[in-house]
Amino acid sequence: MPRKFGPLAALVVGLGALPESAHAEPPGHADGMRDRYGWWAHSETYAALFRRALLPGPNGSLVSTDTVAPFYEYASLGATDLDTALGKDSLDIELGLWSRALFGARDGEPLFDGDVQIANARLRRGPLSLRLGRQQVAGGAARFVRFDGAELQAELGAGITANAYGGWTVLPRWNELPQYAHLGAAPDSLLRDSVAQEPAHRGKYWLTGGRIGWASAERRVGLSFHEQREPGGLARRNLGLDARAPLASSATLGTTAVLDLERARFPDARVWLDTRASSVADLSFEYLHTEPALFLSHQSVLSVFGSAAYDEAGSLATLRAGRNLAFDGAGFAQIYAGERPGARAELAGRWVAVSPQTTFVRLAYARLLSPDNGYHSLRSSLSRSFSARFRGTLEAYAYLYDKAIRGYRASTVYATTLSFEPSPALNLLWGASLAHSPYASLDVQTEVRVSYAFGPPTRRGGP
Amino acid sequence: MKPSSLRLLLVLALSIAALLAACAVQNPARFPHLTHLVGLRCGKPGTPACLDCNSCHASSKDGARLASADPALCVSCHQANPRVVARVIERPAPVRAHIAFNHDQHLAMKELQGQCVSCHAGVVKQGVAPLPPMSECFTCHEHQAQWDSGQCAPCHSAKDLARTLPQSFLRHDQGFARHHGQVAIEDRQLCQSCHTQTDCAGCHDVTQGLSIEQRRPEKLESTLIHGGGFLVRHAIEAQAEPTRCARCHTPQTCDSCHLERGVSGNLPGGRNPHPPGWVGTVATGSSHGREARRDILLCAGCHDQGPNTNCIRCHKVGGFGGNPHPSGWQSTRSPTDSMCRYCHE
Numbered sequence: 080m081p082r083k084f085g086p087l088a089a090l091v092v093g094l095g096a097l098p099e100s101a102h103a104e105p106p107g108h109a110d111g112m113r114d115r116y117g118w119w120a121h122s123e124t125y126a127a128l129f130r131r132a133l134l135p136g137p138n139g140s141l142v143s144t145d146t147v148a149p150f151y152e153y154a155s156l157g158a159t160d161l162d163t164a165l166g167k168d169s170l171d172i173e174l175g176l177w178s179r180a181l182f183g184a185r186d187g188e189p190l191f192d193g194d195v196q197i198a199n200a201r202l203r204r205g206p207l208s209l210r211l212g213r214q215q216v217a218g219g220a221a222r223f224v225r226f227d228g229a230e231l232q233a234e235l236g237a238g239i240t241a242n243a244y245g246g247w248t249v250l251p252r253w254n255e256l257p258q259y260a261h262l263g264a265a266p267d268s269l270l271r272d273s274v275a276q277e278p279a280h281r282g283k284y285w286l287t288g289g290r291i292g293w294a295s296a297e298r299r300v301g302l303s304f305h306e307q308r309e310p311g312g313l314a315r316r317n318l319g320l321d322a323r324a325p326l327a328s329s330a331t332l333g334t335t336a337v338l339d340l341e342r343a344r345f346p347d348a349r350v351w352l353d354t355r356a357s358s359v360a361d362l363s364f365e366y367l368h369t370e371p372a373l374f375l376s377h378q379s380v381l382s383v384f385g386s387a388a389y390d391e392a393g394s395l396a397t398l399r400a401g402r403n404l405a406f407d408g409a410g411f412a413q414i415y416a417g418e419r420p421g422a423r424a425e426l427a428g429r430w431v432a433v434s435p436q437t438t439f440v441r442l443a444y445a446r447l448l449s450p451d452n453g454y455h456s457l458r459s460s461l462s463r464s465f466s467a468r469f470r471g472t473l474e475a476y477a478y479l480y481d482k483a484i485r486g487y488r489a490s491t492v493y494a495t496t497l498s499f500e501p502s503p504a505l506n507l508l509w510g511a512s513l514a515h516s517p518y519a520s521l522d523v524q525t526e527v528r529v530s531y532a533f534g535p536p537t538r539r540g541g542p
Numbered sequence: 543m544k545p546s547s548l549r550l551l552l553v554l555a556l557s558i559a560a561l562l563a564a565c566a567v568q569n570p571a572r573f574p575h576l577t578h579l580v581g582l583r584c585g586k587p588g589t590p591a592c593l594d595c596n597s598c599h600a601s602s603k604d605g606a607r608l609a610s611a612d613p614a615l616c617v618s619c620h621q622a623n624p625r626v627v628a629r630v631i632e633r634p635a636p637v638r639a640h641i642a643f644n645h646d647q648h649l650a651m652k653e654l655q656g657q658c659v660s661c662h663a664g665v666v667k668q669g670v671a672p673l674p675p676m677s678e679c680f681t682c683h684e685h686q687a688q689w690d691s692g693q694c695a696p697c698h699s700a701k702d703l704a705r706t707l708p709q710s711f712l713r714h715d716q717g718f719a720r721h722h723g724q725v726a727i728e729d730r731q732l733c734q735s736c737h738t739q740t741d742c743a744g745c746h747d748v749t750q751g752l753s754i755e756q757r758r759p760e761k762l763e764s765t766l767i768h769g770g771g772f773l774v775r776h777a778i779e780a781q782a783e784p785t786r787c788a789r790c791h792t793p794q795t796c797d798s799c800h801l802e803r804g805v806s807g808n809l810p811g812g813r814n815p816h817p818p819g820w821v822g823t824v825a826t827g828s829s830h831g832r833e834a835r836r837d838i839l840l841c842a843g844c845h846d847q848g849p850n851t852n853c854i855r856c857h858k859v860g861g862f863g864g865n866p867h868p869s870g871w872q873s874t875r876s877p878t879d880s881m882c883r884y885c886h887e
Contacts, residue, residue: 115693125752151751155740175740179751192751196743215739215746218727223746223790232730251749251792292728299728311848311880321724335724341874347785353717361717371839374788378881379846380854385838386868391783397717413782415836421782431763439763442557447775449782450836458770459557460762472760476771477553484777491549492771493556496760510759515549516774526756 115168118158120533125151127526147183155197163202171201196225206234216244219290219303220319220337225249226286243289247281248307283310290319298324307376314376316340330354339373346373361397365411366390389415405429407443415450423447437464453481468500478516490516506530573611575665590619595658642697653682676708694735706736719765748791784839796843807844821856835868849884858885 128148157173178193199212210230217223228246235241285308292301303319318340323333336348351365368390375382393411400406406428413421427443439462447453455478462472476492494512501507507529514522574581584592591597598611649656659665664672679697688694698706707714712725712732726733726742745754745766755768772779780787780796787795800806807814822828834841845851856863875882 115695123757125757149751153752153757155738157738157740173738173740175738175743177750177752194747194749196747196750197739199739215742217742217746218723223742225743225747251794251798290727294728301728303727321727323724323728333721333724347789351721353721363717363720369785371784371788371837374785374839375793375842375846378848379793379842380848380851380881380884381834381838381842381846383871383873384841384853384857384866384868385835386871387836395717395720423782429763441762447778447782449778451781452778454775454778456770456775457553457557459553461559462760462762470760472762473556474762474770475553475556476774477550478771478774479550480778489550490771490774491553492774493553494759494771498760508760512759512771514771514774516771518773526759528757 116158116160116162118156120156121154121531122533123151123153123528123530125149125153125526125528127524129524145183145185147181150180150182151177152179153177165202165204169203171203172199173201174198206236208232213249214244216288216305218319219288219301219321220305220317221286221288221303224286224307238294239291240294241289241291243287245287246285248284248286250281250284280310284308292321298322300324309376309378311378313341314378316377317346326352329356341377342373344370344373346370359399361395363395364392365394366392387415389413403430405431421447421449438462448481451482452484455479470498470500472496484517487517490514492516504532579666642699689732746790748795781837781840784837788839793839793842793846800844831866834866848881854884859887861885 126148128146130144130146153175154177155173155175157171159171160168161170161172162168163170174195175197176193176195178191180191181188182190184190195213197213197215199210199214201208201210208231210232211228213225213227214230215223215225216230226244226246226248228244230242230244232240232242286306288303288305290301290303292299294300300322301320303321304317305319306316307314316339318338320334320336320338323331326332331353332351333353334348334350337346338344339346345368347370348368349365351363353363354361356362368388370386370388372382372385372387391411391413393409395409396407398406398408406426408424408426410424411422413423415421423446425443425445427441430440431438439460441458441460443456443458445454445456445458447456456476458474458476460472460474462470464470472495474492474494476490478490478492480488480490492512492514494510496508496510498506498508507527509525509527511525512523516522578593579595582593583589598615648654648661649658654660661674661678662672663674685697712718712729718725743750744757753768755766755772758764758766797806797808801809805813816830820828820830841853845853853863853866855861857866873882877886
């Protein structure tokens with residue numbers, strides 16, 4: 080992948096300087112007589128300033144601290160229902176990207192970094208749609224993966240939909256991290272110099288797949304296939320099943336399962352049942368079977384070392400007590416093959432007071448047991464709107480470990496935010512956190528966020 | 543008292559303060575509509591005139607919304623305690639979403655017979671929201687084509703959609719996050735009517751500069767996986783549920799972060815995180831094999847470097863580490879598979 084993101088970063092940061100200049104929908108849209116189209120542009124700028132130190136340094140040595148000021152810019156823009164030669168409202172386009180400028184970077188750290196997250200055009204004509212460019216697939220037999228390529232989707236009638244996709248996998252940027260050294264034998268020491276490492280051949284990372292599904296008003300079922308390739312050969316070849324159906328008026332049964340076709344085993348299979356026992360209580364049950372080694376690429380030599388699986392079963396419940404108060408409970412037990420069982424449980428209370436000054440309070444106790452360690456945690460969160468435009472949050476967390484980690488039996492975390500919305504298009508936020516943990520005797524962070532939308536957004540405009 | 547105990551006490555104190563803050567907040571009392579509509583002695587000599595909805599709520603000029611009651615109307619009967627009246631009719635939280643809707647037109651329909659409660663059952667019924675859900679509209683209006691194409695305007699104002707969440711269908715409540723991935727593939731078209739792929743990438747693109755928790759620190763009501771001081775518990779959680787991490791992250795994610803913070807064994811001179819006896823001898827035995835069998839993903843976080851991994855040094859054919867394959871191992875791979883040849887030269 081190209082590592083020079085300077086011009087891209089400058090372009091994205093420059094977006095922040097653009098004036099508000101357009102409308103998201105044409106005037107007279109509501110009367111239904113004019114052409115229907117929409118567009119959105121959204122930008123978020125983050126700035127931080129802090130001193131950092133690696134404590135302890137390599138082999139316990141003391142290291143010097145340095146001051147850094149990272150700036151992040153996230154931008155997304157797009158348009159929907161544009162007219163083309165293919166027909167009316169036949170084109171949607173979307174672009175999402177981020178960039179970082181790291182002032183005070185260490186030697187070897189890039190000053191500019193960034194990535195194009197999404198950049199595609201979607202053409203629609205009748206029951207067919209074709210998406211071209213950088214896009215993503217998720218679900219079914221595919222884990223979340225981004226690729227540069229094409230996807231064709233078709234509505235085949237009678238509730239049947241089908242899609243097929245293919246393209247080159249977007250590679251993680253950390254493949255080329257500076258200072259990366261392999262844990263290898265002495266002869267491999269030559270590889271400690273990242274410059275000497277063989278560059279990734281993008282063309283050899285590709286994927287393909289598809290899904291066919293049927294849906295009625297309440298029932299859904301789909302069968303999917305996903306294959307991914309790496310330079311050495313096959314990385315994964317999976318078949319997926321997803322289904323959901325009502326058991327009764329107040330219960331839904333669902334399942335997702337992924338089958339590794341090469342190894343004929345299930346990396347992941349889940350069955351769940353959601354019930355609404357009454358207007359005040361929801362109850363869910365879930366069972367999961369999973370096999371960690373099958374999550375590794377077939378080209379990973381470690382994928383042939385392990386075969387253990389574990390099963391997890393549990394339940395979640397929500398009890399609503401009046402308009403404002405709700406209690407959540409969850410408990411899961413894990414059975415590891417040949418190991419002692421693990422467990423996690425959480426009890427929480429939520430209070431949402433809907434008044435002109437909306438208040439949200441959550442108090443939660445959680446217990447987690449893993450094979451080697453565990454913790455008790457107490458988490459409290461308070462969010463309060465002081466006015467329609469001014470809002471604040473406060474969080475305090477404490478974790479008590481079963482076994483000390485580097486001599487620490489407990490961690491505490493505090494966080495706070497204040498946000499101000501001078502207009503529906505502009506949001507300003509300041510946040511800070513303070514933590515004391517085995518990983519940092521004192522961790523203080525602060526952040527400022529400026530978020531702005533150009534024109535009234537027609538989409539949700541960000542997660 | 544130890545500093546750590548003090549810190550825990552502080553968390554406890556803040557939790558209690560949050561609880562007290564919650565208890566101190568009161569919602570404005572709901573106006574007793576039922577009492578006023580059917581519970582009053584009215585319409586007879588010596589009693590006031592009977593009330594209906596229009597007695598207090600008048601349509602706006604365009605019929606789009608009904609005006610809130612004028613407090614002066616209340617005081618005309620409730621002269622004794624105007625403060626209580628003022629509190630009861632305190633304006634509710636502003637509703638952000640506005641619907642293109644004409645009350646006058648609907649009230650004139652034969653089916654409704656001028657009855658507001660046909661739709662607004664919540665004003666006279668406990669436990670029902672005063673505003674009707676969208677499904678109420680669909681009992682008469684069929685918008686299948688618009689629904690299929692994700693066309694929300696002109697019923698919804700386009701500028702409101704950014705803040706509008708589904709309330710009756712696919713309700714985005716606490717439990718929705720668990721199954722949203724499945725919904726996203728089954729009802730993709732529907733999701734696309736509000737969400738873009740950039741929205742998905744905002745959380746799921748793990749290579750981006752900032753995590754969603756860093757970008758949205760104010761979203762306390764959201765069930766974000768890495769919220770609540772995730773760093774201080776990440777090692778235990780990764781061990782408890784290895785595949786939960788692997789659903790989104792590649793094993794290299796662990797090391798990329800550890801490298802940036804200078805705490806990776808892969809850095810020149812990096813500290814070995816394993817306990818004594820991790821890699822023993824034939825005589826003493828070792829514990830790393832058992833752990834690798836149980837959770838190979840944890841090993842892959844640092845050791846997944848193809849032919850360069852140091853596992854091969856001991857475990858290749860002829861090496862003193864022995865056969866690393868689990869019992870009953872059967873491979874469907876070709877003998878010429880490049881990965882197999884790392885060990886089987």
